[in-house]
Amino acid sequence: MRKETLNRLLNMIYPRHCPVCHRILKDDKRYICPPCEKKIRPLTGSLCMKCGRPVEENREYCRECLTAEHTYDRGRGIFLYNDMWKKSLERFKFYGCREYGDFYSHLMWEEAKEDIRDWNPDIVVPVPMHPKKQRMRGFNQSWYLAQRISRASGIPSKSDAVRKVRNTAAQKQLDAAERKSNLNGAFAAVQSMGGRCVLVVDDVYTTGSTIDAMASVLRDAGASAVFFLTCCIVPGPGE
Ligand SMILES: [Zn+2]
Ligand SMILES: [Zn+2]
Incomplete structure (x- = not known):
C-alpha cells in the first residue's frame, strides 16, 4: 500500500x-x-543569548541569566509557556494526543534550525524519565520529540545516553533552589560522550534546573558542549 x-x-x-x-x-x-x-507566536526577535527568552532589543541576557549560573552552554524554546500551551502539553503527555508531538517537533526544528546548525551538535539526547514513571505514562515525551528532531535534522539521537536513576518528586510545586536540590544525583550518563557536542531536548524549560543537571552529567562524561531545545519556555521571574 x-x-x-x-x-x-x-x-x-x-x-x-x-x-x-x-x-x-x-x-x-x-x-x-x-x-x-x-x-x-513562535519566539523571534531579540532573545536571551543564554536561555532564549525574549529580551528588550539592547539587552543580551534576560534578568534571570544575568544572575543564574547555568551549566549548559545555550539554548532556546519555541513558544512562551502560557495556559494555551499548558493545556496542549497536558493532552500530549497525559491524554494520549501523541500526534501533538509531531507538530511540536516540526516547529522546534523549523524555527530553530539556524541555531541548531550554528551549535552543530553531534548527538540529540532526550531528558530521560525514571523507568517506573515511564511505565505509568507509557512514553517519554522528550524522547518522542528528540526522535523526530533527529529525523528532521539528520543528527543521530541516543535515547539512553543519560538515565534517570532516582525517581524524583514532581518539580511543579518547587522553587528554583528546591528544583535544583531535588535533581541532585537524579541523572547518570551511561557512556562516555568523548568530546561530543550534545543537544538536549525537553518539552518545557522552567528554571533550567533539569537542563543544568543534564549538562553536568554530560560534561562529566566528556561532552564538549551542551545546548538545549524545548517546545516551550516559561517567562522569567518578574518578566
Ligand atoms: Zn536567559
Ligand atoms: Zn485549531
Whole structure:
C-alpha cells in the first residue's frame, strides 16, 4: 500500500487533532488547523543569548541569566509557556494526543534550525524519565520529540545516553533552589560522550534546573558542549 493511502486510512481510523483547539484535522498533511496557525507566536526577535527568552532589543541576557549560573552552554524554546500551551502539553503527555508531538517537533526544528546548525551538535539526547514513571505514562515525551528532531535534522539521537536513576518528586510545586536540590544525583550518563557536542531536548524549560543537571552529567562524561531545545519556555521571574 502506498504511504499516502495508508496515512489517509489511518487518519480515518485515528483522526489527528489540532494541538491548540483539539478539532479534528481534515487535511492529513497539516499539523495544526488554519485558524490556530494564525494564533500561535513562535519566539523571534531579540532573545536571551543564554536561555532564549525574549529580551528588550539592547539587552543580551534576560534578568534571570544575568544572575543564574547555568551549566549548559545555550539554548532556546519555541513558544512562551502560557495556559494555551499548558493545556496542549497536558493532552500530549497525559491524554494520549501523541500526534501533538509531531507538530511540536516540526516547529522546534523549523524555527530553530539556524541555531541548531550554528551549535552543530553531534548527538540529540532526550531528558530521560525514571523507568517506573515511564511505565505509568507509557512514553517519554522528550524522547518522542528528540526522535523526530533527529529525523528532521539528520543528527543521530541516543535515547539512553543519560538515565534517570532516582525517581524524583514532581518539580511543579518547587522553587528554583528546591528544583535544583531535588535533581541532585537524579541523572547518570551511561557512556562516555568523548568530546561530543550534545543537544538536549525537553518539552518545557522552567528554571533550567533539569537542563543544568543534564549538562553536568554530560560534561562529566566528556561532552564538549551542551545546548538545549524545548517546545516551550516559561517567562522569567518578574518578566
Ligand atoms: Zn485549531
Ligand atoms: Zn536567559
